[in-house]
Protein backbone atom coordinates (compact mmCIF):
# COMPACT_ATOMS: atom_id res chain seq x y z
CA UNK A 1 0.00 0.00 0.00
CA UNK A 2 1.05 3.60 -0.64
CA UNK A 3 0.18 6.86 1.03
CA UNK A 4 -0.15 9.86 -1.27
CA UNK A 5 0.39 13.34 0.16
CA UNK A 6 -0.76 15.91 -2.39
CA UNK A 7 -0.40 19.63 -1.68
CA UNK A 8 -2.86 21.46 -3.90
CA UNK A 9 -4.35 24.93 -4.27
CA UNK A 10 -7.37 25.55 -2.02
CA UNK A 11 -9.50 26.21 -5.11
CA UNK A 12 -8.61 22.81 -6.64
CA UNK A 13 -9.09 20.72 -3.48
CA UNK A 14 -12.89 20.22 -3.53
CA UNK A 15 -13.02 19.10 -7.17
CA UNK A 16 -10.09 16.69 -6.74
CA UNK A 17 -11.71 15.19 -3.61
CA UNK A 18 -14.99 14.79 -5.45
CA UNK A 19 -13.30 12.99 -8.36
CA UNK A 20 -11.32 10.72 -6.00
CA UNK A 21 -14.48 9.79 -4.10
CA UNK A 22 -16.35 9.20 -7.36
CA UNK A 23 -13.68 6.68 -8.36
CA UNK A 24 -13.93 4.95 -4.97
CA UNK A 25 -10.84 6.37 -3.26
CA UNK A 26 -10.97 7.54 0.35
CA UNK A 27 -9.36 10.90 0.98
CA UNK A 28 -8.60 13.08 3.99
CA UNK A 29 -8.20 16.83 3.65
CA UNK A 30 -5.83 18.77 5.88
CA UNK A 31 -5.68 22.55 5.98
CA UNK A 32 -2.04 23.50 5.46
CA UNK A 33 0.08 26.58 4.92
CA UNK A 34 2.90 27.02 2.43
CA UNK A 35 6.16 27.96 4.08
CA UNK A 36 7.18 30.37 1.33
CA UNK A 37 4.00 32.32 0.55
CA UNK A 38 2.57 31.81 4.06
CA UNK A 39 -0.76 31.29 2.33
CA UNK A 40 -3.28 28.54 2.92
CA UNK A 41 -3.21 25.45 0.78
CA UNK A 42 -4.78 22.01 0.97
CA UNK A 43 -3.02 18.74 1.71
CA UNK A 44 -4.83 15.59 0.62
CA UNK A 45 -4.00 12.17 2.09
CA UNK A 46 -4.93 9.12 0.06
CA UNK A 47 -4.14 5.56 1.09
CA UNK A 48 -4.20 3.37 -2.01
CA UNK A 49 -3.15 -0.06 -3.25
CA UNK A 50 -0.06 0.12 -5.42
CA UNK A 51 -1.83 -0.99 -8.60
CA UNK A 52 -4.25 1.95 -8.32
CA UNK A 53 -1.62 4.56 -7.51
CA UNK A 54 -1.39 5.88 -11.07
CA UNK A 55 -5.17 6.44 -11.20
CA UNK A 56 -4.97 8.57 -8.06
CA UNK A 57 -2.09 10.61 -9.44
CA UNK A 58 -3.89 11.08 -12.77
CA UNK A 59 -6.98 12.43 -11.01
CA UNK A 60 -4.84 14.88 -9.01
CA UNK A 61 -2.97 15.96 -12.15
CA UNK A 62 -6.18 16.55 -14.10
CA UNK A 63 -7.79 18.52 -11.28
CA UNK A 64 -4.93 20.88 -10.50
CA UNK A 65 -3.69 23.73 -12.64
CA UNK A 66 -0.60 25.81 -12.14
CA UNK A 67 -0.96 29.48 -11.32
CA UNK A 68 1.31 32.46 -11.49
CA UNK A 69 1.29 34.58 -8.38
CA UNK A 70 2.95 37.92 -7.75
CA UNK A 71 4.19 38.35 -4.21
CA UNK A 72 6.11 41.04 -2.42
CA UNK A 73 9.46 39.56 -1.48
CA UNK A 74 10.21 39.74 2.21
CA UNK A 75 13.93 39.32 1.64
CA UNK A 76 15.88 42.25 2.99
CA UNK A 77 18.61 43.23 0.56
CA UNK A 78 21.91 43.40 2.42
CA UNK A 79 23.36 46.25 0.40
CA UNK A 80 20.88 48.93 1.45
CA UNK A 81 21.66 49.01 5.11
CA UNK A 82 19.19 46.33 6.14
CA UNK A 83 16.18 48.44 5.10
CA UNK A 84 13.13 46.46 3.99
CA UNK A 85 12.04 47.45 0.51
CA UNK A 86 9.36 45.12 -0.83
CA UNK A 87 9.65 44.23 -4.47
CA UNK A 88 7.34 42.03 -6.57
CA UNK A 89 8.43 38.52 -7.43
CA UNK A 90 6.52 36.13 -9.67
CA UNK A 91 6.24 32.51 -8.54
CA UNK A 92 4.63 29.61 -10.39
CA UNK A 93 2.59 27.42 -8.04
CA UNK A 94 1.56 23.86 -8.62
CA UNK A 95 -0.59 22.28 -10.07
CA UNK A 96 0.17 19.86 -7.21
CA UNK A 97 3.18 18.79 -5.16
CA UNK A 98 2.89 15.04 -4.66
CA UNK A 99 4.77 12.75 -2.28
CA UNK A 100 4.25 8.97 -2.35
CA UNK A 101 5.25 6.99 0.75
CA UNK A 102 5.32 3.28 1.46
CA UNK A 103 2.84 2.12 4.10
CA UNK A 104 4.22 -0.65 6.36
CA UNK A 105 0.89 -1.47 7.91
CA UNK A 106 -2.70 -0.42 7.39
CA UNK A 107 -5.53 -1.35 9.71
CA UNK A 108 -9.05 -0.23 10.36
CA UNK A 109 -10.18 -1.40 13.79
Ligand code: 2BA
Pocket residue numbers: 007033034035036037038039041091092093094095096097
Ligand atom coordinates in the same frame (compact mmCIF):
# COMPACT_ATOMS: atom_id res chain seq x y z
P1 2BA B 1 4.81 27.60 -0.63
O1 2BA B 1 5.94 27.13 0.22
O2 2BA B 1 4.01 28.75 -0.11
O3 2BA B 1 5.41 27.94 -2.08
C1 2BA B 1 4.61 28.53 -3.08
C2 2BA B 1 5.39 28.67 -4.37
O4 2BA B 1 6.47 29.58 -4.16
C3 2BA B 1 6.05 27.36 -4.84
O5 2BA B 1 5.12 26.65 -5.64
C4 2BA B 1 7.24 27.86 -5.63
O6 2BA B 1 6.86 28.27 -6.94
C5 2BA B 1 7.63 29.12 -4.87
N1 2BA B 1 8.69 28.87 -3.89
C6 2BA B 1 8.64 28.08 -2.80
N2 2BA B 1 9.77 28.12 -2.11
C7 2BA B 1 10.58 28.96 -2.76
C8 2BA B 1 11.90 29.46 -2.55
N3 2BA B 1 12.62 29.06 -1.48
N4 2BA B 1 12.42 30.34 -3.44
C9 2BA B 1 11.70 30.75 -4.50
N5 2BA B 1 10.43 30.34 -4.78
C10 2BA B 1 9.89 29.46 -3.92
P2 2BA B 1 5.11 25.06 -5.59
O7 2BA B 1 6.51 24.54 -5.78
O8 2BA B 1 4.08 24.59 -6.56
O9 2BA B 1 4.68 24.64 -4.11
C11 2BA B 1 3.36 24.84 -3.65
C12 2BA B 1 3.27 24.45 -2.19
O10 2BA B 1 3.58 23.06 -2.06
C13 2BA B 1 4.29 25.15 -1.29
O11 2BA B 1 3.79 26.40 -0.87
C14 2BA B 1 4.43 24.17 -0.13
O12 2BA B 1 3.32 24.28 0.75
C15 2BA B 1 4.32 22.83 -0.84
N6 2BA B 1 5.63 22.27 -1.20
C16 2BA B 1 6.27 22.41 -2.37
N7 2BA B 1 7.43 21.73 -2.37
C17 2BA B 1 7.51 21.15 -1.16
C18 2BA B 1 8.49 20.30 -0.53
N8 2BA B 1 9.63 19.92 -1.15
N9 2BA B 1 8.26 19.89 0.74
C19 2BA B 1 7.14 20.27 1.40
N10 2BA B 1 6.18 21.05 0.85
C20 2BA B 1 6.37 21.48 -0.40
